[in-house]
Amino acid sequence: MTQQQNLLDLKELRVDRGGVTVLDIPSFSLSENEFVSLIGPNGAGKSTLLLSLLGLMKRQTGSVSYRGRLIDSQADWLDLRRRTAMVLQEPLLFDSTVFDNVASGLKLRGLGRAEIKTRVATYLERFNLTHMAQRSARKLSGGEARRVSLARAFAVEPEVIFFDEPFANLDPPTRQALTEDMDRIIRDRGIAAILVTHDQSEALRMSQRIVVMNSGRIVQQGIPAAVMNHPVNEFVANFVGMETVLEGEVVSNRDQQIVVQVAGRELDTVGDEQPGTQVYCCIRPENVTVSVSHPDARTSARNLYPGRVAEVSSMGPFLKLLLDCGFPLTAYVTRESFANLELSEGKEIHASFKATSVHLIRRRAA
Amino acid sequence: MTQQQNLLDLKELRVDRGGVTVLDIPSFSLSENEFVSLIGPNGAGKSTLLLSLLGLMKRQTGSVSYRGRLIDSQADWLDLRRRTAMVLQEPLLFDSTVFDNVASGLKLRGLGRAEIKTRVATYLERFNLTHMAQRSARKLSGGEARRVSLARAFAVEPEVIFFDEPFANLDPPTRQALTEDMDRIIRDRGIAAILVTHDQSEALRMSQRIVVMNSGRIVQQGIPAAVMNHPVNEFVANFVGMETVLEGEVVSNRDQQIVVQVAGRELDTVGDEQPGTQVYCCIRPENVTVSVSHPDARTSARNLYPGRVAEVSSMGPFLKLLLDCGFPLTAYVTRESFANLELSEGKEIHASFKATSVHLIRRRAA
Amino acid sequence: MDVILEGFTKAAQLLASLDREVLGIALLSLKVSGLATLFSLLIGLSIGTLVALTSFPGKKILVSVVNTGMGLPPVVVGLFVSIMLWRNGPLGYLELLYTPTAIVIAQTVIATPIVMGVTIGAMQNLPANLRLQILALGATRVQLVWMLIKEARLPLMAGVMAGFGGVISEVGASIMVGGNVRGYTRVLTTATVMETGRGNFDMAIALSVILLLFCFAVNYILTYIQQRERPR
Amino acid sequence: MDVILEGFTKAAQLLASLDREVLGIALLSLKVSGLATLFSLLIGLSIGTLVALTSFPGKKILVSVVNTGMGLPPVVVGLFVSIMLWRNGPLGYLELLYTPTAIVIAQTVIATPIVMGVTIGAMQNLPANLRLQILALGATRVQLVWMLIKEARLPLMAGVMAGFGGVISEVGASIMVGGNVRGYTRVLTTATVMETGRGNFDMAIALSVILLLFCFAVNYILTYIQQRERPR
Amino acid sequence: AEHKNLILATTTSTQDSGLLDVLIPIFEKQTGYFVKTISVGSGQAMKMGEKGEADVLLVHSPDAEKKFMADGFGVNRKLVMHNDFILLGPANDPAKIRGAKTAADAIKSIAKANALWLSRGDNSGTHAKEKGLFKAAAINPEGQKWFQQTGLGMGETLNVAAEKKGYLLADRGTYLALNKKAHLGLEIMVQGEPKLLNVYHVIEVNPAKWPKVNNAGAKAFADFMVSKKTQEIISTFGKKEFGSPLFFPDAGKKPESLGL
């Protein structure tokens, strides 16, 4: 990645608060069209980082460039903020109607009345808020307020969008519908985005890159597969959990029976993805069955790969096996099974998992 | 359940707001020691219900009794509020230090300085806030604020506790640790609780009863297994997802290899639970493998039950089988598998799933 | 007590008969105090918001000074402004003393710290991140101030009314810099004082009833406008 | 301009020499206005909070009336209170006219609407659910009011200062009900007016400088206490 | 206590001159009364007397006083002292009245020249006197452009006149006091005419009308004011500061003897 490709560049950021350095980030950048997820424990500095990117935090040092141009005046910041949108951690609605709230960013940009009206209508509709347009924003339920704050951000149709835990307080169906809808908008418009989230499946589902923060620093970043499968240290390993994430490409789709090519092998799964789609295949370790001989019985476990045990480690009440089947695969087995099957490092095995155990996540070419 | 057993009784509640009935609940009650989860879409009236139970909402009709005594004066409400604690949906901290915030409930109850000090210290410790005791509550990160609001509620050591989405904004490890810690406190002290949550696994994990709300009404309530396995209507079915939840009792635990007795059969799983513990066994349909003959190969799928297909229905890209193995079990299979295995309603099959696929949830006798 | 009753009767009479002189006095009061409030709003709201939002050394002292300014005795303001405007004073060449303009100046000086002090308090009480949210929405500085003012409109309304109430009811400065010249700089309060001095208590009460009615009307209109903007 | 300079010099002299009479006048001002502010606080904060928290028909009108009360001209208040306290008035038997108590009463009447109006505004601007959270924590009505006041302390402080500033600097009511009796009811403002009438502008300025110093000191102490309670 | 408090309603001029600051402590010491001096306009002072809200009056508005007595509100009106009014004007004297024989003549010239006249218009003793002078000059100034009413006290009206360069009637004491500090730029145009005398009377409020009135105290104060010692103090008051006394004691004299 050369400098020119970057949409947003942050350099040498340091933020001190109450005598403590709460953020220390030598460099961070966001590319055109990129979707980045920011994860990390409470107090890691995620919100502070987002705010810093729009110059909303007093900082000790640090510079931001947008499309290669250094932001160095109030006017530049204003320009940047007008091309972007941010959903803060609390909804922070204005004390007026839902309509006015969604319109606020547009009004600030001096749009005409008629245009504001149609735009707001569009986004109210999209966030299922039309019926409460004239309600006071102070009288909404938690989830409704959240939706208004999202609609307010999208209504300005930004080039980049920053979300700070936008889906907290949303019920699962709404959350599902909204993430899909937003994902579509973001892809369609070619919006770049940074999402702060505590939900890893959300991070995986939506992002091309995951950034893990801790104590004000970036401890690891990379494509989801890299972060999930190869945590750089104990902290990240414990924090991200241990799903296997495989990169692949859909090669066929017959009646939603999908075949994905992963490292030269084929994986059976189900889904809507069309051939040619780049995807992640996620497989939970507890769903991988290990057999020492080729299982003869016809089972519904459609994926069966010969391989060998690469590594064994203890994981609470059971054991964690790192399998090498041409691609890495993690499996949990009980100690009893481990003994019965006479497993050990280097042992040849067959790993199987059901097609329905594979979660597909679309990904864009990085 | 006779009237006397109920800790809290709500009758004929109706709440109107802005000319709309937002809550209409003929009756609702909470028993001694009971943990109830309240789930439902945004705007269902969950927060309003919680607030109504403490007389914090203007209502059209409705009465509350505590331990069989009707609350009918300001003094009664005050007394009730002093025996209970509530964590509202927003943290709503006071503009002073973290210490003062956690102490606030105790100060309101007129406790002595020394006692306040030790109690607050205990709960700061418990919620991992000790190091920020003297920080201004206005300067906390989202998750930190959330923890302070929880500590503030627990510090009063209530008889009943109401939580409104208390874990939003918490990172997964903290969330995990806190739920476990809180669960312990609640069990140890015999506290009754109502939890509003959008996280079903949380609801399952913690509660003895699940109440599903929609549009201001209670649409279903019952033990988690009943709600999860037998949704009363389309709405609940779509809302709760479809995990199989089985009631059982741990009969042995050897080195964390657990055997649970479910409807006369034995299930192998892993965990810490001691024999005699009442548990739920949760099995995701995608983790159940269906075979038409007895699988001969030695696999790590330790649970194998003969049974038959009771019902087949379509479920997006795959098919949903309701199996009867002496206990109900749901499985997803691809259409291809379904054809290959020549499955049909009534067909004899073997259902298998791994010991690590069974999630155990402790439950108290109802 | 009879005096009070007489006063009300008189007020009703004056209002009913649309007494030209009283009407002129009342309108002048409204105009002068309205203008002064407007100027104090422009100064007080903008500077107050700025002070509330920025942090700088000496802020605490500045806030104390502003709050102290709320206690500026009108007489003192009148005295200072007089001295400035005296023919031989630094601004004497403007020939403003004993004109309505002079009253507006003095009243602006009185009302500004009130509006500013209340503004600072109200702004500091808004959620800290609200400012960031507004900026993130792409607000310019001016728009930021405007939106924050809208958010804090309830306490600010009270502040504006305190300012307006303070100046329309004050008498010390109006007398000193205005001179209570009949038909020119006589406002409701100076007329009230004069009538009191003449021993015409009923007339004094009548004038103050009219003053209060004015205040109430202004207030009610402001409240109404504000409530209309805001959904129930 | 010289006059102003002379005034400051005189003020310094008076303060330095601890002039007994001036000291007495200043202390009386402080005592009277302090008491009046205290009473207005008790009334204004509690009733204001109550009005802000409850909803009832006519609330909008009541709020307008309170806000109008901010524009109560001190002269008018003085007149009304005088009429009440007149020997032959309804409260004449109390024999309070021309006593410091009478000034306290009149000033309380002046300051109460200011404190109440600002309180209503500040309370209505707090997050709506904060009240519920406090009640849920087991607060009695009184504790609720107290906690809300603590939360809204920044705008309330400004309101209190506006009230205190309003009464310590007002002159119309103090003269009418106090009578400016030397050594008994003469306060800083009435003394200032008197000295102005006597043409002793330097003395008048000196007195007002002292008045402002007082205001500033009171204010600074309040700000300091408030800031100390509150962590940075 | 009921009988120890004495309410004295008086005009601002006596208070502002500082005379009462000298006399009252002496009276209080002598009699043990606590005097509450309420200095207001003559109109208000008289009104307070009418309503029984004052015990004793010290005022200078002879015509109004006569009516007050005639209506039975007061008893024992006693002449105390006088000073005088002067007709002031700007140094350039646009109406050319300097040296006019009588105030009435001067007023005629002012009216003819349409030169600005400032009137207190506050029903004070000074205002009453001014009205008398206009009447004598047979001029009705009401509504005239050159005639402006301030409705203010003497000091303030002097200030206004100085700024606006107008003519006005003022009492000598206030003029001297103000001119010393502020250099008003106003000069004495007409003075010394008997008509311009400013006469102060002390009046006890009629206890028959208002039983709550402290008549004993009022009597004592009236007696004190006309006592020899007090009259002596009056005759010397202000000599040191202004070079001439501000008031001339008249106790026991007949009003006619002053040429009224």
Ligand SMILES: Nc1ncnc2c1ncn2[C@@H]1O[C@H](COP(=O)(O)OP(=O)(O)OP(=O)(O)O)[C@@H](O)[C@H]1O
């Ligand atoms: N004035 C201050 N003094 C000390 N620490 C501060 C101050 N202000 C903020 N902090 C700390 O800065 C850290 C970073 O806060 P930030 O809000 O960025 O965290 P976050 O990663 O968004 O956490 P969360 O997931 O809880 O929202 C927090 O630990 C916070 O307590």
Ligand SMILES: Nc1ncnc2c1ncn2[C@@H]1O[C@H](COP(=O)(O)OP(=O)(O)OP(=O)(O)O)[C@@H](O)[C@H]1O
């Ligand atoms: N003044 C009002 N006018 C109309 N509807 C109102 C008013 N106040 C509240 N409501 C509605 O009452 C419903 C119940 O709100 P409540 O906060 O109890 O929902 P909830 O179940 O807690 O939702 P969430 O999961 O989003 O927190 C919401 O739809 C809300 O919009």
Ligand SMILES: [Mg+2]
């Ligand atoms: Mg955060």
Ligand SMILES: [Mg+2]
């Ligand atoms: Mg809610």
